[in-house]
Amino acid sequence: MIPSSFFQERGISTLLIDVDNTLTTDNNPVPHGEVLAWLDAQRAAGLRLLALSNNRRERVAPFAARLGLEYIAGAAKPLPAKVNRALKKMGILKGEAAVIGDQLFTDILCGRLAGCTTILVEPMELEGYGFFKLKRPLEERILRRYRARRKGRGL
Ligand SMILES: [Mg+2]
Incomplete structure (x- = not known):
């Protein structure tokens, strides 16, 4: 689990976090307790948290609500357009955002194309x-x- 100091030391204020196999197992509506604790710790450290998913709004919105996250659904990763638009709307520079996910060719590529810091995590379930x-x-x-x-x- 990445400590919030990792982000603070790098001037990162906003985390865009993939849902399936990063925050929870594929299509599972219930996140793991450790994940909830980690999210709470990041929030307590003042980080802004968004779920970033290619999945449909019907899947992403209830999950994000349960975790108290803002969200971007239908993100079309690896295309960076939706991320760019969201950052602009929030007034956040690309250098202040990190994209976290389990897939190199969607999450990480998207983050790199958007110019954000990227963090590849081990998928929860293969x-x-x-x-x-x-x-x-x-x-x-x-x-x-x-x-x-x-x-x-x-x-
Ligand atoms: Mg994923």
Whole structure:
């Protein structure tokens, strides 16, 4: 679990957090207790919290309400347009926002395209269906290469 000091030290005021497999398991309406505690800690530290999901409003709105989060539904990640628009509307600079999610090609790419800080988290549950089957091994290869590069640089 990332401490709020991580964000504060980097001048980050706003967290855009993916829902499925980041805040909860896929399509599960009930978040884990640890997640609720983490959200409370970030909120207490003064961070602004939004759920950022490609899922439909009908799924995202009740979930966000339950957690006391603002939300962006139908986000069309990895396209950054909705994130850009939301940040502009809130008067928040891209450098002050972090995008957190479990998928490299949606969450992280979206955050990078929007110019935000990005944080890749381990998915809560590995989905064993649909196009994820294709995507996960691809992510693994890219992550392995990235980790190897970091190692090579002595980081
Ligand atoms: Mg996800």
